[in-house]
Amino acid sequence: MEAFTTHTGRAVPLRRSNVDTDQIIPAHWLKKVTRDGFEDGLFEAWRKDPEFVLNKAERQGATVLVAGPDFGTGSSREHAVWALQNYGFKAVISSRFADIFRGNSLKNGLLTVVLDQKVVDALQELVENDPQAEITVDLEAREVRAEGITAAFELDENARWRLLNGLDDISITLQNEDDIASYESKRPAYKPQTVQI
Amino acid sequence: MGRTLAEKVWDDHVVRRAEGEPDLLFIDLHLLHEVTSPQAFDGLRQTGRQVRRLDLTIATEDHNTPTLDIDKPIADPVSRAQLETLRKNCADFGVRLHSLGDVEQGVVHVVGPQLGLTQPGTTVVCGDSHTSTHGAFGALAFGIGTSQVEHVLATQTLPLARPKTMAITIDGELPEGVTAKDLILAIIAKIGTGGGQGYILEYRGSAIEKLSMEARMTICNMSIEAGARAGMIAPDETTFAYLEGRAHAPKGEDWDAAVAYWKTLKSDDDAEFDAEVVIDAAALSPFVTWGTNPGQGAPLSANVPDPASYEDASERLAAEKALEYMGLTAGQPLRDVKVDTVFVGSCTNGRIEDLRAVAAIVEGRKVADGVRMLVVPGSARVGLQAVSEGLDKVFKEAGAEWRHAGCSMCLGMNPDQLAPGERSASTSNRNFEGRQGKGGRTHLVSPQVAAATAVLGHLASPADLSDTDARTPAGV
Known part of the structure; x- marks a missing residue:
């Protein structure tokens, strides 16, 4: 697994709830x-619509997805997950x-960051108004930063450690062979x- | 303090527990199918690892398999390649596989229980979210991703953080004509698609105790649709009677020891759940979905809801989008919704009791003009049982298509799909946009509602059928 420390990039606001894996x-x-x-x-059915947010010229090269709840x-x-990564996303933010x-x-x-819906709304508004606005997802500081917004997020220490170091779960488990x-x-x-x- | 059923099964599988780490859990049964395993086997090859416990691993073919002409080569080259990949992987690594045409082939969640492999107090995983089905036996069973499939193949364990527990207590009698499917659809509509997130659900109460094993599987199957990691039901005499004598159930002294253990698998009276939901069984009625997620459901007797009636902005937007996709109008009676296709099958409702219920309703009746009805048994054995009871003839005489076993139109990975704009009443588990075929519109229903809908051509329950719909079967 590729390590994740911090990432800064432009974002795609996806104002839909319950985006299921079939979508x-x-x-x-x-x-x-x-x-x-x-x-x-990725989002194959929705991408047939030229107005779908991912198809907009200003969203090309964006690497952070700011999604609705669930x-x-x-x-x-x-x-x-592979489809999101293959497309170029590094992080997804949702409540x-x-x-x-x-x-x-x-x-x-692929870092999935849970933030309060109010913060997600604020991030969506920010990047809708300014497609060039960048969002930083900082796993070391456990913090999301964008213009006028700083929000801490939770991630359990073990998962964070594995992500920061890009560790392979199977190798870690096999160290416990005796158990x-x-x-x-x-x-x-x-x-x-x-x-x- | 006492422990819940989920906590007991969890604790019995902890291989290693250390501060600041997820628990390392032992996995008793690993089920494989063709879709989520190829990349996991590739991972083993790349790292030179083997399958640690071949004796706890079993594979079947289900998602891609055709339900017609199964004796011929699979027409879709990509599906064929994926099935061939599973066959090669199982041969290379020595995994027991039940291929298309084999008597034990079928939907992975139908096969495990019918072989007697799914047992109380076991941990069961599969690269498929409907693994929650097996929780009906008091097993801790959950779906995993491909990275975890590889992890279990290599180590027979998984590192997992312990979820919270939620009791869903359903007391009272389900009214006549109300099924396990109606119950679980009503539960999901009540708690929402995210309501179970982070929880293991335990269904309990007198309404659950009266259900057959197959009905309990229908309930646990859809736990994932409420966002839960798993759903469980405490094992009881119904569970033991279902298991006794099955191919992989314990025998002799082992049976006695197993039953003694299984009887301990219930939540203690003083166990504390993190959350509880109470449902009155007597207040339920046949339930159907109108939207594009399984939480968007209502009683069949209701009207399509008005999105403006939702206070929450995100729910309102979701309802607006759902009605647009589904081609429905707010206020329209659900009973007026006409369908093109009726699908009976899947890991939710593809077992013999489901097929019997459908047959009892369509017997002597005809599928409405312009409606296509597919009946797909959940496994080859369910299919054989149905044939031995003459159910296949009942379906065919009614004008339905009787098919071979597989996941089929539940997710349309094989040729069984809806065409764009087509509408189905489906006994499956997901009404997501495009799930049953691009542009297809799905209403989730019970087998009984599916059967009545097939006869009348619009969403209906058996109570809507009059005697004039029935024709006396020839020779009876």
């Missing part, structure tokens, strides 16, 4: 067997994320096994 990346894209090449599928609801498809989407994002180095083996040795015999009967 972020429609199911027919899920047939791909790689982690890349999903950028054209972003990433629905399916567990990690492809939603509430769906759990699985959030977990997936943090495992891939896993010990648990396995005590597992009751009646527990299910998939071995064909």
